[in-house]
Amino acid sequence: MLSSELAALAGVTVRTLRHYHQIGLLPEPPRSSGGYRRYEVGHLVRLLRVTRLASLGVPLSVLPSVLDDPTAAEELLDELDDRASAEIERLTRRRADIAALRRGGTPPDLPPELSAWHPAPEAGTPTDMARHEHEQLVLAAHLLGPAAFRSLFGGLTVPPHVTARFYALGPDSPDDEVASVVDALLAHVEPIMAELANLPQLDSRASELLEQLNEQNLGPVQRRVLRQLQLRLASSESDPGHSGRA
Amino acid sequence: MLSSELAALAGVTVRTLRHYHQIGLLPEPPRSSGGYRRYEVGHLVRLLRVTRLASLGVPLSVLPSVLDDPTAAEELLDELDDRASAEIERLTRRRADIAALRRGGTPPDLPPELSAWHPAPEAGTPTDMARHEHEQLVLAAHLLGPAAFRSLFGGLTVPPHVTARFYALGPDSPDDEVASVVDALLAHVEPIMAELANLPQLDSRASELLEQLNEQNLGPVQRRVLRQLQLRLASSESDPGHSGRA
DNA sequence: GCTTGAGTCGGACGCGACGTCGGGGTCTGG
DNA sequence: CCAGACCCCGACGTCGCGTCCGACTCAAGC
Numbered sequence: 001m002l003s004s005e006l007a008a009l010a011g012v013t014v015r016t017l018r019h020y021h022q023i024g025l026l027p028e029p030p031r032s033s034g035g036y037r038r039y040e041v042g043h044l045v046r047l048l049r050v051t052r053l054a055s056l057g058v059p060l061s062v063l064p065s066v067l068d069d070p071t072a073a074e075e076l077l078d079e080l081d082d083r084a085s086a087e088i089e090r091l092t093r094r095r096a097d098i099a100a101l102r103r104g105g106t107p108p109d110l111p112p113e114l115s116a117w118h119p120a121p122e123a124g125t126p127t128d129m130a131r132h133e134h135e136q137l138v139l140a141a142h143l144l145g146p147a148a149f150r151s152l153f154g155g156l157t158v159p160p161h162v163t164a165r166f167y168a169l170g171p172d173s174p175d176d177e178v179a180s181v182v183d184a185l186l187a188h189v190e191p192i193m194a195e196l197a198n199l200p201q202l203d204s205r206a207s208e209l210l211e212q213l214n215e216q217n218l219g220p221v222q223r224r225v226l227r228q229l230q231l232r233l234a235s236s237e238s239d240p241g242h243s244g245r246a
Numbered sequence: 247m248l249s250s251e252l253a254a255l256a257g258v259t260v261r262t263l264r265h266y267h268q269i270g271l272l273p274e275p276p277r278s279s280g281g282y283r284r285y286e287v288g289h290l291v292r293l294l295r296v297t298r299l300a301s302l303g304v305p306l307s308v309l310p311s312v313l314d315d316p317t318a319a320e321e322l323l324d325e326l327d328d329r330a331s332a333e334i335e336r337l338t339r340r341r342a343d344i345a346a347l348r349r350g351g352t353p354p355d356l357p358p359e360l361s362a363w364h365p366a367p368e369a370g371t372p373t374d375m376a377r378h379e380h381e382q383l384v385l386a387a388h389l390l391g392p393a394a395f396r397s398l399f400g401g402l403t404v405p406p407h408v409t410a411r412f413y414a415l416g417p418d419s420p421d422d423e424v425a426s427v428v429d430a431l432l433a434h435v436e437p438i439m440a441e442l443a444n445l446p447q448l449d450s451r452a453s454e455l456l457e458q459l460n461e462q463n464l465g466p467v468q469r470r471v472l473r474q475l476q477l478r479l480a481s482s483e484s485d486p487g488h489s490g491r492a
Numbered sequence: 493g494c495t496t497g498a499g500t501c502g503g504a505c506g507c508g509a510c511g512t513c514g515g516g517g518t519c520t521g522g
Numbered sequence: 523c524c525a526g527a528c529c530c531c532g533a534c535g536t537c538g539c540g541t542c543c544g545a546c547t548c549a550a551g552c
Contacts (some may be wrong), residue, residue, distance in 0.1 A: 002519095002528075002529075003528090003529070003530095004528070004529085009389075009455075010388075013510085013511085014528095014529085015510065015511065015512085016509080016510065018510095018530090018531085019509065019510055023509095032518085032519090033518095034517075034518045034519070034529085034530090035517080035518080035529080035530060035531095036518070036519080036528085036529060036530080037529085037530090040458070040462065041385070041455045041458040041459045041462060042381075042459070042462055042463075044385065044455065045381045045384055045385050045459065048355075048384050048385065048388050049355035049384055052354070052355050052356070052357065052384075053354055053355055054509090055340070055343075056340060056343060056344060056354060057340060058354075059508080059509095060508075060509070061508085066354070067355070070353055073353065073354045076354070077344050077347065077348055077354065080340075080344060081341055081344050081345075084337045084340050084341050084344070085341065087333075087337055088334055088337045088338065088341070091330045091333055091334045091337075092334065094301070094302060094303055094326075094330050095327055095330050095331065095334070097301075097302060098302060098323050098326060098327050098330070099327075101323065102323055107316055107319065108298070108299055108302060108304075108312070108319045108322070108323065109294075109295035109298050109299055109313070110298070111298065135288075135291045138291055138294050138295055138298075139287070139290065139291050139294065142256075142294050143255075209255075209287045209290065212286070212287040213287045213288070213291065216286065216287060216288055217288075248499075248500075249499090249500070249501095250499070250500085259539085259540085260499095260500080261539065261540065261541085262538085262539065262540095264501085264502085264539095265538070265539055269538095278547085278548085279547095280500085280501090280546075280547045280548070281500080281501060281502095281546080281547075282499085282500060282501080282547070282548080283500085283501090300538095305537080305538095306537080306538070307537090
């Protein structure tokens with residue numbers, strides 16, 4: 001029996017046979033004068049035992065000990081079952097995440113818990129501002145955790161027409177328009193900040209990072225508006241330091 | 247922000263960061279004068295998007311294209327879901343096999359379908375003969391397939407006290423004992439061979455291999471007995487060529 | 493300034509179970 | 523005797539990092 005026949009009988013590839021020989025899992029059979037391996041039926045039996053155990057998930061490295069000692073099989077089966085069930089659990093969670101993302105139409109780089117209420121991108125928003133909002137969501141969702149994130153982004157919200165005016169500001173916007181946007185934002189941000197103060201998880205590093213994201217992504221006018229907002233918030237209460245959503 | 251802080255914020259290791267840089271998945275940040283990477287919050291955002299998609303099972307190699315093109319995500323999610331469910335199916339079958347093996351007390355190198363009726367090893371059987379029976383089971387179960395195997399090994403059986411006498415034969419066994427064993431085996435093997443003739447799947451290669459296993463594992467007396475059995479079977483009917491179970 | 497200790501760097505190898513490629517030899521039917 | 527199928531072995535590739543190494547850098551204390 002040549003290697004390809006043995007492989008076919010056992011349902012493996014010839015390369016697998018060679019691998020098993022290499023790692024000492026199967027004994028080398030006698031060779032023909034030309035160096036071909038000549039297998040006997042005993043090799044098939046050993047190979048079948050190997051493939052069956054391997055198909056149960058036994059690592060090839062521990063397989064020899066199990067082949068010789070049938071009593072060691074019990075704990076082995078326990079362990080294999082545990083590993084398989086753990087893996088199934090992981091994959092099941094993954095599938096649930098995928099399903100949640102699809103149901104909510106959420107982009108896949110957002111946490112799936114947020115799929116239920118994920119805000120659709122506003123029509124007419126400049127693309128780089130849409131990107132900023134997206135990045136803000138990604139960052140906040142991770143830093144705040146699902147609970148804090150939901151209570152912050154899921155409840156009170158700055159309405160789209162206000163944020164649209166905010167993003168539309170440019171270097172040539174008239175001063176009174178800028179001031180008007182600050183007022184409009186303030187009206188919506190103030191209650192958000194109040195609720196935010198009640199959340200214990202909100203550590204300073206998180207707010208610092210969110211602020212830095214604004215610094216990097218927003219234009220100079222938007223940054224000025226946010227700073228004015230902070231001043232107004234600080235003066236209305238003595239609650240310092242956190243930038244509002246934009 | 248140094249690498250360890252970024253890694254901690256994203257929930258990965260520093261080594262993972264370096265790996266992502268190496269494969270071009272993350273852009274290299276500017277370096278300090280000493281060569282240290284200085285990250286900004288934007289890097290954290292990108293990293294978070296990467297880790298989330300990776301946790302959904304997206305291969306790192308296809309990840310860049312998905313990051314840039316959000317519309318490609320749909321088919322991707324389909325594919326990921328299919329892969330996950332296929333993997334779950336495999337692992338579930340594996341767990342079912344493990345459970346079947348444990349319920350039946352079947353050794354793990356036998357097919358789990360046989361767990362219900364797997365014969366317990368006979369007390370007093372020489373160990374090498376027990377090994378032979380085991381190997382015979384392994385080989386036959388694989389070559390014949392579950393259905394043919396069950397109808398062959400699961401129904402009619404040579405009773406243990408007969409096979410015990412067969413295995414106990416040695417070079418110094420008296421001739422009349424040998425002849426008596428042949429008679430006893432014949433009585434049980436004849437109906438088995440009759441049923442076996444009805445099975446279509448039984449190809450000649452399979453019976454050839456099973457015969458070769460007997461040749462290799464059994465002692466000279468046992469082999470002689472089997473050959474006498476074959477002759478007697480061939481003379482009783484004109485059905486040639488297959489060795490009986492032993 | 494000098495040291496110390498924690499952090500960082502890049503390169504290289506390891507893992508697990510083989511797939512794939514390449515260059516060369518061997519067998520078998522016609 | 524030759525073509526074509528089969529076999530050999532060695533070596534590198536896969537995937538997502540873990541681990542180790544020797545050399546360097548940085549902030550803090552003395």
